[in-house]
Amino acid sequence: MIRVVLFLGLVCLVALGIVWLADRPGQVAITWFGWRIESSVLVLLAAVALLATLFLVLFSFARGLWRSPRRIARAAREQRERKGRLAVARGLVAVGVGDRASARRFAQQARRFTEDEPLALLLEAQAAQLAGDRAGAETAFREMARYGDTRLLGLRGLYVEAQRREDFGAARHFAEAAAKAAPGLPWAGQAVLEFRCRAADWEGALEMLDAHLRTGLIDKTTHRRHTAVLTAARALAAEATDPGVSKTLAVEAARLAPDLVPAAALAGRLLADAGETRKARKILEAAWRVNPHPDLAEAYGHLRIADSARDRLVRVQTLARQADGHIESALAVARAALDAREFTVARQALAPLVGEPTQRIAMLMAELEELEHGDVGRARQWMARALRAARDPA
Numbered sequence: 001m002i003r004v005v006l007f008l009g010l011v012c013l014v015a016l017g018i019v020w021l022a023d024r025p026g027q028v029a030i031t032w033f034g035w036r037i038e039s040s041v042l043v044l045l046a047a048v049a050l051l052a053t054l055f056l057v058l059f060s061f062a063r064g065l066w067r068s069p070r071r072i073a074r075a076a077r078e079q080r081e082r083k084g085r086l087a088v089a090r091g092l093v094a095v096g097v098g099d100r101a102s103a104r105r106f107a108q109q110a111r112r113f114t115e116d117e118p119l120a121l122l123l124e125a126q127a128a129q130l131a132g133d134r135a136g137a138e139t140a141f142r143e144m145a146r147y148g149d150t151r152l153l154g155l156r157g158l159y160v161e162a163q164r165r166e167d168f169g170a171a172r173h174f175a176e177a178a179a180k181a182a183p184g185l186p187w188a189g190q191a192v193l194e195f196r197c198r199a200a201d202w203e204g205a206l207e208m209l210d211a212h213l214r215t216g217l218i219d220k221t222t223h224r225r226h227t228a229v230l231t232a233a234r235a236l237a238a239e240a241t242d243p244g245v246s247k248t249l250a251v252e253a254a255r256l257a258p259d260l261v262p263a264a265a266l267a268g269r270l271l272a273d274a275g276e277t278r279k280a281r282k283i284l285e286a287a288w289r290v291n292p293h294p295d296l297a298e299a300y301g302h303l304r305i306a307d308s309a310r311d312r313l314v315r316v317q318t319l320a321r322q323a324d325g326h327i328e329s330a331l332a333v334a335r336a337a338l339d340a341r342e343f344t345v346a347r348q349a350l351a352p353l354v355g356e357p358t359q360r361i362a363m364l365m366a367e368l369e370e371l372e373h374g375d376v377g378r379a380r381q382w383m384a385r386a387l388r389a390a391r392d393p394a
Contacts, residue, residue: 121140125144134161138158141153152178155177155181156174156178156188159187159188171191175191176192183211189212200237205230209227209230224256225256231250232262235248243270243273251279254283259290261287264287265287265296284299284303284319288300288323293394294331294332301319309339313333313337330352333349338364338367343371343372347368362386363383366382366383
């Protein structure tokens with residue numbers, strides 16, 4: 001509505017101007033090369049307007065002629081791009097349905113009609129993979145990795161191809177590059193973490209784990225647990241070369257995850273060797289209450305090297321009472337009782353378990369029969385049952 005009012009107002013102003021000029025015609029005379037032209041001001045203005053319009057028409061026509069080659073080239077380029085996009089779309093559909101011949105044909109068309117098109121490169125790589133052309137797929141992925149828009153996709157493809165040919169060095173290189181370019185990329189971060197663990201690069205693995213926490217790939221609970229596992233691995237690796245550092249790392253791992261058996265067992269053993277028996281006992285008992293395990297019972301029984309076998313039995317019985325009724329408690333007592341030649345205690349501990357014995361139960365019963373009665377026949381029977389028995393959780 002406002003535009004209509006403005007338009008009508010403008011028309012009225014123009015009409016008033018024309019009327020004003022018509023009431024005051026005036027005279028204009030132009031002398032040029034012997035020619036003399038006389039006219040009114042209104043006619044002169046109309047002639048000037050006509051000439052200006054003619055000039056604009058001629059100028060527009062000339063400019064159109066000047067720009068026509070570029071317009072024609074642009075139209076041809078747009079036509080090629082439309083054909084390329086159509087070829088990409090049809091090629092991706094062919095890849096989806098498993099039509100290898102059509103996928104390769106459309107990939108070639110897309111490559112011919114487009115230049116540096118990310119989807120065309122992706123189609124070429126997937127068509128090559130579908131046809132089993134690993135070299136062609138890798139070439140396409142390498143080209144994709146050269147461009148910023150498709151770099152991560154290209155690195156992902158190169159990583160997968162390296163994994164398929166079991167070139168783990170190259171796979172690690174591509175995963176590291178992807179993780180550096182995009183720290184929050186899940187597949188790259190997980191792959192780098194696994195490769196560093198395989199190489200026993202525990203410090204590097206811990207750095208990657210911290211990066212996972214910063215980027216939100218894992219939560220704090222998972223980060224704490226995985227940190228404990230990697231710290232325990234560092235402690236185990238340092239045990240032979242630097243027991244002091246190994247002890248510190250094992251204690252830290254046990255603090256982060258009290259139920260982590262390797263960390264608690266190693267911490268208990270190293271603390272006991274260093275004479276810190278009380279601290280070792282606390283760590284082992286805390287782990288045993290959450291996760292009874294034979295390694296914990298072994299470390300707990302040997303907290304003091306000078307103790308006799310009967311002393312170790314008493315200590316293990318004390319530990320077993322903290323997880324009363326658990327199968328590992330019975331097995332730990334039986335093992336310590338056999339070492340102490342307390343055969344009655346060992347048989348009492350194993351009695352509730354012999355109905356459906358596991359491998360360890362059957363082997364302990366075989367040892368008990370041989371040590372207590374010298375009955376080699378019954379020992380062999382129990383060993384035969386051990387071969388057929390179910391495996392133990394630990």
